[in-house]
Each structure stands twice: as C-alpha cells, then as structure tokens.
Amino acid sequence: MAEKYLPGDLQVIEAPSSRAWYDLPVPMKKGTYSHAGTPKHAAYLGLPNVREWQPHNEDWKLPDDWKEILLKGMRERLGKFRSFRLFMEMCVRCGACADKCHFYLGTGDPRNMPVLRAELLRSVYRGEFTLSGRLFGRLVGARRLTESVVKEWFYYFYQCTECRRCAVYCPYGIDTAEITMMGRELLNLVGVNINWIVEPASNCFRTGNHLGLQPHTIRDNIEFAVDEIKGITGVTVEPSINRKGAELLFVIPSADIFADPHIYTFYGYLMLLHELGIDYTFSAYASEGGNFGLFHSNELMKRLNAKIYAEARRLGVKWILGGECGHMWRVLHQYMDTMNGPADFLEVPASPVTGTVFENARSTKMVHVCEFTADLIHHGKVRLDPSRNDRLRVTYHDSCNPARSMGLFDEPRAIIRASCNNFFEMPEQTIREHTFCCGSGSGIGTDENLEIRLRGGLPRAQAVSHVRERHDVNTLACICAIDKATLPTLLNFWVPGVEVYGVHELVGDALVMRGESPRATTLRGEPLAEETNAGE
C-alpha cells in the first residue's frame, strides 16, 4: 500500500481555508477513512441499524429517527458522565492544545486541532441543549444537528487516536480523547461504525481474541514458539494453557502469538518465565488483552473485559500478569476495577521471585510484564548479556496508553538499558508523557486509511529520524501490539532502516539461560556474532 504515496506528497500541507470551520465540507477523501462495519459482525454484536453502507455513499441509510436517537443519547450521557458535561462547558479556547495533535501536525486540517475536534460536539450541545445556543446560534458557536454534522463527526472522530497528548497541555485538563469516545459512542447508536473495530470485537465474543483464533490454533502457535525457542537456545520451555491452580494467569495481546514482529516478544516472555520457574498459565478464552470495545462504547468495553476476571476465577490463579499492549492497559488501569471488579477473589500481586508486592495493582490484581521484569532486573535475578544486542542502536517509543494512562516510563527503559548497550532517547518533548502517537491507534490501523495514518505518524517519525541522523539508530523498541503492527509501515515510509522490536524480544536475545546451547542466531533467526555470545 505504501508505494501509492511518496513522502514529498504527504509533506504538503494545504493552507487553511478562510471560511469558518463549520462551513467547510467534509473531505471524505479516499485513503483517509476506514470501511464501515460489515453487517455480519455488527449483527453478531447486536448493534443497531445493521445494513450495507460505506462512508463514501451519499446515503448512509440512517434510521428514520436518527436525530431523536442521537439527541436522546447525548442527553443521557450528559446526565451520566460528569466529565462529558464539564468538557462541553469549560473550554476557554486558549489554543494550548491546538498544535499538540499529530493529526493536525500531519494534515494541517483545522478540524484536527483538539479544540475544534471537541467543538464538533460542543457546537451541537450549545445548539440543541442551551437556551443561548438556540437563541443566538452561530454568534455563540452553536449549530443544530444535521446529517452533514453526523458525517463530520464520523470523519474527525476517526482521525483521533484517543492518545490524550492534547490533555497533557490543557490547563483545564480537558481530555479530547474522552470527547472522541463519546462522539463514537453516539455514532454507534445509529449504526455508524468502522469494521476494523466491529470485526475484532465480534471475534472476541466468539473465540476470545481479535483474529478469531480457536483453542487448537492457540495451542499450535504456542507449540510452534516452543519448537523455535528450542531450536535457537537448546532449551525446552513449558508453557501451559487453561491449567487450573497455576499461580498466575498471563494475558497477552493475541497478536503476540501469530504476528511479526510480535511473536519474538512472545519468545522473550516464554524464555524469561521458564528461566525463573514461574508457575503460570495462558487461557484460550482470555486469549486477548486488547479490547476494541474501548474504541466503540463503554458497554462493549465492559463486556469484553469481563472475560479476564472470569478466567482468573475459573482457573483459580492468585493474580494476573499482563503482556506488552497499549490500549489494553488503559482499560485495565483506568476502568477494569470499577467496571468488572473488585477482584476480591484474587491476591494482591507479589513477585514469586523477589517478594516485591505490587501495591499499584492492589485493586486491579494485574501487573504489567515490564513492571515484573524491571523488578527482577533491579534485584539481580536475571542474567543478561547486553552485548548480544550490540548490532542494535535502540531508541524507545513510549506507547501512548502505558505512558500517559499509567505512567509506565522508567520500567521499559530500565529493561532496555539492561538488555542493550546502545540506547538513545528521542527529543524530550516527544517522549514519556509528551510522546507522539503512532498515528494508527484506537482501531484505525487499517490499510484503506493509510494516508491519514502516515500523516498522523509524521511527528513520531520525525523524532525517530532525528536519532537516526544523530546516533545511527536502527531499532525502535515499544510495548504496544498496535505499535508493533503499524510502526513498521510508518518507519519504512518515513525513516527506512529502522526496525521495530518489542522490549521482551530484546530481553530474550540478551537472556543467558541455564543449560542453553551457544546461540548462533537471534530470535529472528539472524546471525549472532560469535564474539558477543556469552552463552558459550
């Protein structure tokens, strides 16, 4: 797909129109929106207004009473979510957020400024729910809800990756991601959705994971990983599935067991847990940490998340370990406890190796694998030979959700520094809580909207380009399954020569295992220089 675009073309930002933003037509340009949810998957989820339609069609086949449905939905949510009502009232239009969104920086489209993205809803709130808005209309920034507004909502709420970068800069703490979530939730009430969210969610209900992998396929893939690890290290790791009485349930994004480069991160987990003798099991039903309900509606998010605690209860584990994933951690960290908890039937997580009690997970009972591994490294419980990664010159991309939603900044860096000798940070204003999104999160990592993904990912790519030029960086490490799926395309387009790695892939390559054979290759099967092989 990337051959259709040239970097020079996508660096062209059109000058803003002199017309007011609400007079501008919705561009609906091919390459900048995703396909509609297919009837099969929408019906499986029990969504309303199931039909064949596409965003480029003139007629979206909305239900006859679409306007009543949307206004009723908005009224209910204004009453239910205090944050939503506050965000509709309190923006002072200071503009501090305006240039903080990667989609605005990559497109120059004013409606991609967070302040205007929120105005898409706020203007209707004023026009339909306030007296001043009804009386004075545009004079007070109000407008009525029309079909073209619905199309505008669809276009721009799916050009927001709910990354929350803008919220870091807002003096009032307005979180435009929450506004986008509300906008998408409203659209779903009239059957306006995208397939890249509806299909994985439907698959999750059927089999527990996004791809619809059935238990025997999960087992086959895990056995394949065991064989590969044996071939590379000479060590037989022994993961289990659906084993009752294990100490830990390990929940990972399903991409880790089938996608490239995710699978190498999976090898890294298996090797580490084997080396330490951890008593853990996977679940064939809670076989997906990711939760595309987050990008659809609160209700769907809650229903999809419930399987993790249900499986923890069924299997009788003590606590839950979670893998490298992005939005999974936003759901777990911010919502799980109140949505499906409290998980009183589980124990407060404590490392069986170091004894560290993870107080931050006292309530959710779920620990991020980077917290777990960083603690092991801190206590000197893992033997790592960073020279095995000397061919790599590494930078780290803070994936938006683990970074901004749970403050996971230092643990991945501690692991990388212990596993690699060559680590270089990107510029300060592009990392940690200021990190730039990959441009493809929140369910928009599709092929058909590649132009908007490449544009939205430009600020991240520019920061990678900076460290490539200065430090010859050739590796970008990250801890998000969507990043691992989409950043290779982005970097290949804007910064060729930089490969994407999971943090636990770096651990797996550096890990010195008891009884291992001399390593001839990396986990990717690439030759490993003999002089850097401490396992001999």
Ligand code: SF4
């Ligand atoms: S920074 Fe906050 S208050 Fe200022 S324009 Fe943006 S959302 Fe409004």
Ligand code: SF4
């Ligand atoms: S949440 Fe992220 S993508 Fe959405 S408006 Fe804010 S900065 Fe842009």
